[in-house]
Amino acid sequence: DTAVSQTPKYLVTQMGNDKSIKCEQNLGHDTMYWYKQDSKKFLKIMFSYNNKELIINETVPNRFSPKSPDKAHLNLHINSLELGDSAVYFCASSQATGRGLETQYFGPGTRLLVL
Amino acid sequence: KQEVTQIPAALSVPEGENLVLNCSFTDSAIYNLQWFRQDPGKGLTSLLLIQSSQREQTSGRLNASLDKSSGRSTLYIAASQPGDSATYLCAARTSFGAGTTVTVRA
Numbered sequence: 001d002t003a004v005s006q007t008p009k010y011l012v013t014q015m016g017n018d019k020s021i022k023c024e025q026n027l028g029h030d031t032m033y034w035y036k037q038d039s040k041k042f043l044k045i046m047f048s049y050n051n052k053e054l055i056i057n058e059t060v061p062n063r064f065s066p067k068s069p070d071k072a073h074l075n076l077h078i079n080s081l082e083l084g085d086s087a088v089y090f091c092a093s094s095q096a097t098g099r100g101l102e103t104q105y106f107g108p109g110t111r112l113l114v115l
Numbered sequence: 116k117q118e119v120t121q122i123p124a125a126l127s128v129p130e131g132e133n134l135v136l137n138c139s140f141t142d143s144a145i146y147n148l149q150w151f152r153q154d155p156g157k158g159l160t161s162l163l164l165i166q167s168s169q170r171e172q173t174s175g176r177l178n179a180s181l182d183k184s185s186g187r188s189t190l191y192i193a194a195s196q197p198g199d200s201a202t203y204l205c206a207a208r209t210s211f212g213a214g215t216t217v218t219v220r221a
Contacts, residue, residue, distance in 0.1 A: 004158075033209065035209075035211075040213070041202065041213065041214060042211070042213050043159075043204065043206075043211040044211070045209040045210070045211075048209065056209065090158060090159070092159075099166065101147070101164070101166060102147065102164075102208075103149065103161050103164045104149060104159075104161065104206070105161065106151075106158040106159040106160075106161075107158055108157065108158045109157075109158050
């Protein structure tokens with residue numbers, strides 16, 4: 001009964017390929033996030049969706065396109081992969097309360113290696 | 116834009132010693148502050164969340180304080196154990212610090 005799950009856990013691919021990472025949460029939360037953790041372990045927000053609507057869209061190359069088919073899912077599609085895309089991608093979810101009680105729950109991460 | 120800093124980057128202590136981890140943020144209009152633990156090759160586990168209106172939160176051996184006026188939060192871990200060895204990250208909502216990697220020596 002994993003709360004936030006991601007598939008795949010590992011992804012090794014060639015430069016120029018297109019790939020997708022899937023995220024699902026069974027916590028009933030209405031907000032989901034994608035973060036990128038680089039080789040220096042620094043975690044940066046990429047996108048956030050609330051009730052399937054994009055609410056955070058940081059400066060990310062437009063090769064990255066998030067899609068939220070419903071509140072429980074947030075997928076990340078990456079076109080024309082580059083070497084610099086190699087990182088660990090984390091999905092997270094939280095429940096908006098408007099009172100600062102939004103504890104974020106993280107998935108196990110997807111380790112992407114672009115060769 | 117909110118920037119979060121954690122110093123030191125690494126810390127090594129003998130078992131039983133109390134741990135003090137520091138987190139500073141630039142924008143005092145903070146919504147909440149959350150402390151996480153990350154084990155090598157794993158995801159993040161939430162430890163404590165402090166709302167903007169709160170000064171501290173406690174859970175077991177963990178205590179986190181928040182001082183918005185000085186832009187600081189501190190995580191205290193009492194009587195450290197080898198199992199506490201991990202990287203600890205603080206986050207002002209979605210802005211994360213780089214983490215403090217803690218090693219507790221048996």
